[in-house]
Amino acid sequence: MSVARSIDPDQIGFDPARLARIDEHFGRYVDEGRLAGWQVLVTRRGEIAHSSTYGLRDAEAGRPVEADTLWRIYSMTKPVTSVAAMILWEEGRFELTDEISRWLPEFADLRVYSKGSALKPFTVPAIEPIRVWHLLTHTAGLTYGFMQTSVVDGIYRAAGYDLYPPADVDLATACQAFGELPLLFQPGTAWGYSVATDVLGRLVEVVSGQSLDAFFADRIFRPLGMTDTHWWAEGDTADRLAALYAPEPRTGRAFRYDKLGTLAYEKPLLLSGGGGLISSAADYHRFTQMLLRGGELDGARVLGPRTVRFMTRNHLPGGEDLGTLSTGGFAETTLDGIGFGLGFAVVEDPVPSRVPSSAGEYYWGGVASTAFWVDPAEEVTALFFTQLMPSSTYPIRPQLRQLVYSALVD
Secondary structure (H helix, E strand, C coil), X not given: CCCXXXXXXXXXXXXXXXXXXXXXXXXXXXXXXCCCEEEEEXXXXXXXXXXXXXXXXXXXXXXXXXXXXXXXXXXXXXXXXXXXXXXXXXXXCCCCCCEHHHXXXXXXXXXXXXXXXXXXXXXXXXXXXXXXXXXXXXXXXXXXXHHCCCHHHHHHHHCCCCCCCCCCCCHHHHHHHHHHCCECCCCCCCECCCCHHXXXXXXXXXXXXXXXXXXXXXXXXXXXXXXCCECCCCCHHXXXXXXXXXXXXXXXXXXXXXXXXXXXXXXXXXXXXXXXXXXXXXXXXXXXXXXXXXXXXXXXXCCCHXXXXXXXXXXXXXXXXXXXXXXXXXXXXXXXXXXXXXXXXXXXXXXXXXXXXXCCCEEEECCCCCEEEEXXXXXXXEEEECCECCXXXXXXXXXXXXXXXXXXXX
């Protein structure tokens, strides 16, 4: 699939010279050694206005970033899993208010952390069950071990659940473990980034009767023509996968991070709906275009338009934003003025973030500094791919917004 520019930018409201600033700005990241390479794709009204690559997908081997380079998208898997769940919801297979213990009994009789240490925590009974909408909105009270901001995070790490799960654990076993660990807060009372989307993936498996990879392939990837999105890279695809990097602590220069990077070449035992996919710019472009078009692309309807609109509204309790409800320690996105929908962060008010965007824009990113957003008001989508962990290293995402929105001149 081509990701070449499909129209003169000035025909759809972009100033070409201003769009060129994207390449100039992020080119300096590569020239200064902070990134190995990157790929950018900007569209408006379904047309590709800007498509560019720069630098190397594998600096040590001297291989350049190319149009078909593959990227570990990590948490950009979450919107895909959320779409999968809503496909089943549209079929009436569950309600958003249903207790997940109906299908996942390990999440009955939950306990909530109250005080104490990771070795001797004091817990109280959950007064509200985890419901499906809690998983979709990260308000379930689950957490991530790698957050390292709470006692409960430490309990997850002690159980073997850090950035990656134990090597011998599949998704069903992981969910059994999560159900036995204390919750960070009472479900529905706060927002905490977590393994909730992995649990949602397990819910998709149980409700559909298919493995998560089979459901994704049958209901999302094949209908949308996403031929490059997989759970691991092998054969010919392995040569196209970009290497993973991290910043050197003293200099900030990118160095190869094979400790985690090589895992992408192995078939995973645990299919992580929260962060397991590898994809290309062309494939994720098709996914975002489906969302922008209200759930349909090239005659393939994945979701109804009203479902997409419903998913991309703020579903946080009381209509609050992440700045109010977040449990803290999250560096992936600006929190003030940002709500959260069913699988996406949603811009309620762009002013508190001091970054241009539109009310109603929705987005997410991955821990290796990949990012996307969909702006229905301006009919704009933007995609950025690189492979640098963690994503909080540099302000790539707000800078990309500055550059894209300042290039809109109509």
